[in-house]
Amino acid sequence: MPQNRRRQNDPTARRIGVDWGTTHVRAWLLGAGGRVLDVRRDDRGMGRIAGDEAAFGAVYDTLVADWPDVPALACGMVGARQGWIEAPYVEVPTALIGLASRAVTVTSPKGRRLAILPGICQREPADVMRGEETKLVGLALEAPDVASSGFALLPGTHSKHAALEEGCVVHFRSVPTGELFDVLGQHSLLRFSLERDGAYDAIAFDDAVLEGATLRAGELTAALFNLRARSLLEAFSPAAARGRLSGLLIGAELALLDRERPIALVGSGGMIEPISRAFRVLGRPAPRVFDGDALVRRALAHLAALLEGADI
């Protein structure tokens, strides 16, 4: 592949950024100012090779084989106890830019060095994140006003709600909305009611967002059975059931956010639309939207430069 051969000696390549999560890994070859020169992706996330140090090394060497050996920095579950090497959690309150100094470095079988960023943790109430903190670093670079005093919402499998002050994460909370949706949709009685991979019904979603925002804990549990009963007793379509489950969980999550506080919404692809819609349904001011992937790349490029003491 001529393109790849060219990359191997690309003089404009400055750094490699890697986002290695539970389900997949992505690597970007970055040029000056964090410009993306090339990208690689693999589905051997941490979950598939947990605890297998050799597998991490092999996957990494394959992933970047065609790229020059420039300084590389990774974030995400690759730094968990079951990852390539443990990059121990840094406790809140913690300065976002300071995370670079707590990176741990590994060397791959082919001799490439990769620095891995730590996650952050909170003792009371107990909470952890790995990967999202790097998006928050990117957010701090992109929107210094939010980092100086703001609130970020990162929806997803394990949504993160983070309060930022003076460039630090001071407090955060995880809400496993996406995971509950997946687990209930695949393994609970709702598996018979939901459309798999189908579009959701927007009306059912909107109703459920409003309802979910007002429910007590036991009422949410009961609403799950009610959803199954509706699909048994009524002409309640699988798409409506999917919209309703999503809406209940998202409404319940968003009700945790301070109504008055401006929100920076950091998301990727499919999550932005339903969350923004839910904000409208709840009559909340529209959040400022940031692209999570762009923030990760910006953060990795910036922190890698800091580690080298070099320009970005």
Place this chain on the structure above:
Amino acid sequence: MPQNRRRQNDPTARRIGVDWGTTHVRAWLLGAGGRVLDVRRDDRGMGRIAGDEAAFGAVYDTLVADWPDVPALACGMVGARQGWIEAPYVEVPTALIGLASRAVTVTSPKGRRLAILPGICQREPADVMRGEETKLVGLALEAPDVASSGFALLPGTHSKHAALEEGCVVHFRSVPTGELFDVLGQHSLLRFSLERDGAYDAIAFDDAVLEGATLRAGELTAALFNLRARSLLEAFSPAAARGRLSGLLIGAELALLDRERPIALVGSGGMIEPISRAFRVLGRPAPRVFDGDALVRRALAHLAALLEGADI
């Protein structure tokens, strides 16, 4: 087996009662006054043979092969759409004793007749039960005061909360507490934190019952992630995690019950102890406790007699 041969011509045998649920089936050979003469059990519940009419017949003939061909009555998922034959739901408000008249009869390959009781449903909010209504019939026979004006709690995979008036079910609500516990413990991130089949930690359970009773929906979701984080960051044992998950869900469920209303607790085996404990933790009056299996047998014997126009 001499004992079984004797049963085949047992002159004291009056009826067969069958409780055929999703996960297993039990059959009792009943004598005068509902006395249990013999019992059979099989794990081919409706879930394993759903939609397979021939399988239901074969399982039934095997189950009662050694018993005399006396009138037989069944309750539970065997009457669902995917069961042996559909016994359509009867809508609330409905008189408990009247359910007998809505039974549907099948004939097995060996020529045995089996009447199958309907479940009950509710349109607003949508809800269904199949099997629990038969326990409620038994409760009405055992405790006419509760049936005349009372409230029953049937904890389990899909807990049922039922308001009874003048021998009728007037309203009910299902709370899938047991199913959530199982699905989250087996398929969510909590699978790494929970002791499988282990004893639960009572202190963690008690704390969580109190907490679960006060949570909003999103706070319950967040508490699930917090539980995982505690087992990562603290010396939080799998037994404590198990106690905490159970307590959160049970506390959330019990908070739905009117504090002042006396509760008839209908349970079997393992459920009575934690639910009674949760009542104490929440400072609620102790519920009156009824054995669910005994209620089912009593109801089946009684309704079978009604169907024949005979004495119990």
